[in-house]
Amino acid sequence: MSLFITSLNSGSNGNCYYIGNDQEAVLVDAGISCRETEKRMTRLGLSMKKVKAIFISHEHIDHIRGVTVLAKKYQLPVYITQATMTHGGLALDPLLVMSFNPYEPVTIGTLTVTAFPKFHDASEPHSFIVAGNAVTIGVFTDIGAPCEHVIRHFQQCHAAFLEANYDEEMLDKGRYPYYLKNRIRGGKGHLSNTQALEIFNQHRPAFMSLLLLSHLSQDNNNPDLVQALFDEHANGTGIVVASRHRETAVYRITATNSGEMPAAMPLSTATAEVPPGKLF
Numbered sequence: 001m002s003l004f005i006t007s008l009n010s011g012s013n014g015n016c017y018y019i020g021n022d023q024e025a026v027l028v029d030a031g032i033s034c035r036e037t038e039k040r041m042t043r044l045g046l047s048m049k050k051v052k053a054i055f056i057s058h059e060h061i062d063h064i065r066g067v068t069v070l071a072k073k074y075q076l077p078v079y080i081t082q083a084t085m086t087h088g089g090l091a092l093d094p095l096l097v098m099s100f101n102p103y104e105p106v107t108i109g110t111l112t113v114t115a116f117p118k119f120h121d122a123s124e125p126h127s128f129i130v131a132g133n134a135v136t137i138g139v140f141t142d143i144g145a146p147c148e149h150v151i152r153h154f155q156q157c158h159a160a161f162l163e164a165n166y167d168e169e170m171l172d173k174g175r176y177p178y179y180l181k182n183r184i185r186g187g188k189g190h191l192s193n194t195q196a197l198e199i200f201n202q203h204r205p206a207f208m209s210l211l212l213l214s215h216l217s218q219d220n221n222n223p224d225l226v227q228a229l230f231d232e233h234a235n236g237t238g239i240v241v242a243s244r245h246r247e248t249a250v251y252r253i254t255a256t257n258s259g260e261m262p263a264a265m266p267l268s269t270a271t272a273e274v275p276p277g278k279l280f
Helices: 035-042 067-074 082-088 148-154 166-172 177-185 193-203 223-231
Strands: 002-009 016-022 025-028 053-055 106-108 111-117 127-132 135-140 159-163 210-214 238-241 251-256 265-270
Touching: 002 135, 002 210, 016 135, 025 111, 035 067, 035 251, 053 067, 053 106, 053 111, 082 238, 111 148, 127 148, 135 148, 135 223, 135 251, 148 193, 159 193, 166 265, 193 223, 210 223, 223 238
Parallel strands: 025 053, 135 159, 159 210, 210 238
Antiparallel strands: 002 016, 002 251, 016 025, 106 111, 111 127, 127 135, 251 265
């Protein structure tokens, strides 16, 4: 009873997350090029033939850059709101455009994908949980504040991609202009390391086996800093920092029976970002 997950890229230069089982998979966001998506999946031993749909969270370019070419080449349905498509200026084949509504599950084979609203400076921003084989995976990035929607869904997850965008001190002392600093930390921008850690510490379910820290700022965060911060509070949950330059390993996320330890096993270590021992 497993799902397989990987971050193909995570950051302001592009976001793309793969979640699937033995038969089918979905991509949440398509913010890197079609060619780069294919290259990274090939290195991980993943096949585009298993990808059955793309779900788009919002219209910012780092989430939609590759969607038009990917959808056309592989004839993939794209689940997207009309406002997101309009504000993103996307010219998708109308036959491939599928709408979704918050809290209404979409069935993709044996997977179900459920969207819910979030705080972000976009037209109709959503986050997603993907469920199948008794496993639930959450994708929680581009979140301005840890609202009740985020918390409620985080509490359901066996594994999650959780934004840890910036360190407060680095942002405050950094080179960004004042208006941009306020956009990032103003409630509709991004989660800080402290906010992400609070979600993790206060709302992590006992069965969460893996947390992938996502969408780190290149200028206002440090992977080693955030890794150390979360490792200190891991308590048996594997902590992986998703890179803005390359894919992570593929992880098998397994549902367990009551009383058993949760499992998150790296199946592919193409990028060797985290030693397997970090997961146990």
